[in-house]
Amino acid sequence: MLKELERGREAYRQRTWAEAFRLLALADQAAALEADDLELLATSAYLIGRDEEYLDALDRAHRAHLGGGNELRAVRCAFWLGLRLAFRGEIGRAGGWFARAQRLLEREQRDCVEHGYLLMAAVNQHVAARNFGAAYDAATRAADIGDRFGEADLSACARHLQGRILLQQGQLALGLALLDEAMLAVISGELSPLITGLTYCSVIDGCQQVYAVSRAQEWTAALAKWCDEQPDMVAFTGRCLAHRAEIMQRHGAWDEAMREAQRACERCARTASWEAAAAAHYQQAEVHRMRGDFPAAEEAYRNASQWGWEPQPGLALLRLAQGRVDAAAAAMRRVMRATQDRLQRARLLPAHVEVMLAVDAIDEARVACRELEETARSLSTDVVEAMAAYARGALQLAENDAAAALGSLRIARKIWQDTQAPYAAARARVLIGLACQALNDADGGALELEAARAVFERLRAAPDMARIDSLVGGGTSVHAHGLTPRELQVLRLVAEGKSNKAIAAELVLSERTVDRHVSNIFSKLGVASRAAATGYCYRHKLI
Numbered sequence: 001m002l003k004e005l006e007r008g009r010e011a012y013r014q015r016t017w018a019e020a021f022r023l024l025a026l027a028d029q030a031a032a033l034e035a036d037d038l039e040l041l042a043t044s045a046y047l048i049g050r051d052e053e054y055l056d057a058l059d060r061a062h063r064a065h066l067g068g069g070n071e072l073r074a075v076r077c078a079f080w081l082g083l084r085l086a087f088r089g090e091i092g093r094a095g096g097w098f099a100r101a102q103r104l105l106e107r108e109q110r111d112c113v114e115h116g117y118l119l120m121a122a123v124n125q126h127v128a129a130r131n132f133g134a135a136y137d138a139a140t141r142a143a144d145i146g147d148r149f150g151e152a153d154l155s156a157c158a159r160h161l162q163g164r165i166l167l168q169q170g171q172l173a174l175g176l177a178l179l180d181e182a183m184l185a186v187i188s189g190e191l192s193p194l195i196t197g198l199t200y201c202s203v204i205d206g207c208q209q210v211y212a213v214s215r216a217q218e219w220t221a222a223l224a225k226w227c228d229e230q231p232d233m234v235a236f237t238g239r240c241l242a243h244r245a246e247i248m249q250r251h252g253a254w255d256e257a258m259r260e261a262q263r264a265c266e267r268c269a270r271t272a273s274w275e276a277a278a279a280a281h282y283q284q285a286e287v288h289r290m291r292g293d294f295p296a297a298e299e300a301y302r303n304a305s306q307w308g309w310e311p312q313p314g315l316a317l318l319r320l321a322q323g324r325v326d327a328a329a330a331a332m333r334r335v336m337r338a339t340q341d342r343l344q345r346a347r348l349l350p351a352h353v354e355v356m357l358a359v360d361a362i363d364e365a366r367v368a369c370r371e372l373e374e375t376a377r378s379l380s381t382d383v384v385e386a387m388a389a390y391a392r393g394a395l396q397l398a399e400n401d402a403a404a405a406l407g408s409l410r411i412a413r414k415i416w417q418d419t420q421a422p423y424a425a426a427r428a429r430v431l432i433g434l435a436c437q438a439l440n441d442a443d444g445g446a447l448e449l450e451a452a453r454a455v456f457e458r459l460r461a462a463p464d465m466a467r468i469d470s471l472v473g474g475g476t477s478v479h480a481h482g483l484t485p486r487e488l489q490v491l492r493l494v495a496e497g498k499s500n501k502a503i504a505a506e507l508v509l510s511e512r513t514v515d516r517h518v519s520n521i522f523s524k525l526g527v528a529s530r531a532a533a534t535g536y537c538y539r540h541k542l543i
Contacts, residue, residue, distance in 0.1 A: 004030070005037065012040050015193070018232040020044040021053075035064035035073065047193060049234035049267075051088075055081060075101045075114045080194075082121060089274075116145030116154045123161050127168075136165045153195040156185040160199050164206045168343070170378055172210055179203045179215075187222055196226070197236035204243050209343050211383040213419060217247050238267035239276040245283045252422040254287050254459055258508040261287075278309030284508070285311070289318045290423065292462030293486040296513045310335065313351030320358055321463050329359045336368075346375045346384060353391040357398050369395050386415035390428055397431060402438035409435060426455035430468065446472070462486075483524060488542065490517040494530055495537040 008023030021044035027033060033041060042057035062077035082097035098121045105114055119142040126135035139161040146154030163178030185191055186199050200223040207216035220243045227237045241264035248257035261280040268277035285300030297318050301311040312335040319328035332348070332355045339345050349372040356365035369391045376388035393408035409432045416425035433448030449468050456464040462484070483491060493503045500514045507514070518530075527533045537543050 005033075009037070009040065012044060015230050016232065017044045017047040017230065021048055021050065025053075033060075035061050035068060035070070038064060039077070043193060046084075047197075047230070047233045047235045051084075055084065058084075071104050071108060072112055072114050075104050076117060078104070079114070079117045079121065086121075086124065113145055113149040113151045113154060116142040116149075116151065116158065119145070120154075120157060120161070123158075123165075127161075127165065132165050132169055136162060139165060152185055152190045153192050156182045156191055156199055157195055160203055160206075164202065167206055167210050170342075172212075172379060172381070176207070176210075176212060176215065179206055183219060183222075200226070201236060201239045204239075208243070208246070210379055211346075211381045213247075213250070213381075213383055216243070220244055220247060234267060238264045238273045238280075240264075241267060242276045242280040242283065245280060249283055249287060250424075251420050252455075252459055254291070255508075258284060258287055262508050274307050275309075278304045278307035281307060282309050282311065282314060285318075286314050289314060289321065290459070290461050290463070291486065292321075292466075292484060293509075293513075294318060294322060295516055296486070296509050299510065299513060313348050313355075316355055317351055320355055325355070325358050328355045329361070332356070342375060346372065346379075346387075349375070350387045350391050353394060357394060362395075362398060365395055365398070382415050382419060386412045386419075386424070389415070390424075390431075393428070393431055393435075397435060397438070400438075402435040406432060406435040406439070422455050423459060423461065426452040426461075427464070429455075430464070430471075434471075483521060487517050487521050487524070490514060491521050491533060491537055492543050494518065494521070495534040495543050497534075 004023045005027040008020050008027055011017075011020035011023055021041065024033065024037060024041040024044060027037070028041060038057050038061035042054050042061060045051075045053035045057055058077050058081050062074050062081065065071070065074035065077060078097045078101035082094045082101065085091075085094035085097065098118070101114075101118055105112075105118060119138045122138045123135050123142065126132070126138060139158045142158035143155055143162060146152070146156075146158055159178050160182035163175045163182065166172075166175030166178065169175075182199055183203055186196055186203075191199065200219065204216050204219050204223065207213075207219065220240065223236070223240045224244060227233060227240050241260045245257045245261035245264060248254070248260060261283040264280035265277055265284075268274070268280065281300050281304035285297045285304060288294075288297035288300055297314075301315045301318065305311045312331055316328040316331040316335075319325070319331065332352045336345070336348060336352055339348060349368050352368045353365045353372070356362075356368065369388070372384075372388045372391050376384040389408045390412035393405040393412060396402075396405035396408060409428050413425050413428035413432060416422075416428060429448045429452040433445040433452065436442075436445035436448060449472060453465060453468045455461075456468070489507065490503060493506065498506070500511055500518060503509075504511045504514045521533060522528065525533060525536050527536060
């Protein structure tokens with residue numbers, strides 16, 4: 001037992017979490033671990049995705065500390081139990097642990113750092129109730145306690161929460177400065193593994209929420225490096241992969257984004273990280289939609305919804321691409337009525353403008369555009385400015401003010417280009433091309449559309465290519481054989497002799513989606529077998 005225990009402690013120090021868990025569990029089977037080692041077992045379990053073992057070991061550590069007369073350490077265990085249960089949505093059990101921790105702390109009747117940890121629970125409760133003033137005050141007191149006791153974990157965690165609260169209140173400069181300060185402690189290695197991972201994920205979420213994309217990218221790269229240094233760690237890696245997928249999608253690396261999102265789904269399923277899993281499904285849906293694989297997009301949006309994610313505005317944009325404009329408008333109106341938070345509305349407003357213009361609801365589009373411009377002024381971030389400029393340009397085009405639209409759209413295009421967002425920049429160029437044509441600049445319009453199409457072709461954004469083809473009098477996205485771009489892609493892989501399972505893996509689709517594509521291909525080509533489909537492919541020079 002002593003041999004496994006010492007080796008388990010050393011594995012913990014080396015951050016080889018799976019080995020630490022295995023050895024400490026073996027030692028625990030031989031003779032029940034003491035409180036300190038139970039905490040090591042619990043942390044190792046958490047980091048390799050063994051959530052129930054984490055809760056069990058921490059519960060035992062709490063009781064062992066109580067039995068040994070160390071009530072303050074028992075308070076900490078109770079706090080961590082309550083926090084994890086709260087993250088899992090088990091609010092009743094979480095509240096019970098927080099109440100027990102508070103009762104034990106009151107018995108101590110002395111100043112101690114544990115008061116600061118329990119204030120963190122109060123911060124989260126105030127934020128959930130949108131009582132941001134009380135939340136900020138509680139976070140400030142927690143940070144002061146952390147500083148006074150030299151508790152780096154508490155100081156960094158409380159300070160980053162101060163920052164996130166300020167972001168919610170629209171105080172971006174101060175809020176981002178506090179997030180940056182907390183991250184200094186994270187990247188310097190001053191913090192425990194759990195606080196490190198939690199702070200990374202929360203700070204990145206905060207940056208993405210206010211469209212501070214350069215910071216989000218910087219901290220995501222740092223999180224990825226930290227995760228890579230601990231290859232058997234499962235906790236936090238799913239959220240890291242989901243963040244990476246979003247960044248890759250923005251930068252036009254769609255294939256890589258799909259792979260990272262798929263990996264995120266797999267990791268999150270092991271750690272019950274519902275929000276990250278939902279975000280990863282949504283990222284997959286977005287790429288499928290932009291590439292014209294509407295059945296796969298539908299399925300991925302549904303998966304995101306089942307994991308608790310609002311599938312709008314992506315699903316409404318899918319309906320718009322399918323020609324179901326009334327359904328798209330109804331969905332956007334519903335979600336806009338239901339959403340009050342200013343930052344959440346900012347995510348919806350660009351699509352709302354687009355959909356309202358599609359159904360000729362110019363007044364509604366104008367109101368949404370004005371709100372987006374106000375948000376852009378208050379946030380003062382390039383990305384939101386580009387979103388507002390694009391929406392304004394689209395509205396001005398619809399109002400037949402092509403000269404004004406040209407100015408707005410060029411602002412959007414430049415920002416998207418400067419921030420390396422090729423798809424968004426290409427979409428702006430499409431509208432610039434239309435504005436040029438409206439101003440009788442046929443050559444300028446043709447050049448803009450040609451440049452946009454080159455980007456869409458590289459990204460394999462089939463609906464956007466089809467739109468440009470229709471604008472310049474070219475073909476459509478469905479050729480004489482009747483296959484969509486995705487079906488043609490699947491047919492070529494069938495002709496290479498690949499199974500549906502292999503095709504699903506290569507295209508990052510479900511096997512069910514590939515089965516449906518193959519069935520559609522057989523029906524459209526009038527063939528009954530893979531061999532016949534392959535023959536058709538070669539006869540018509542599709543490969």
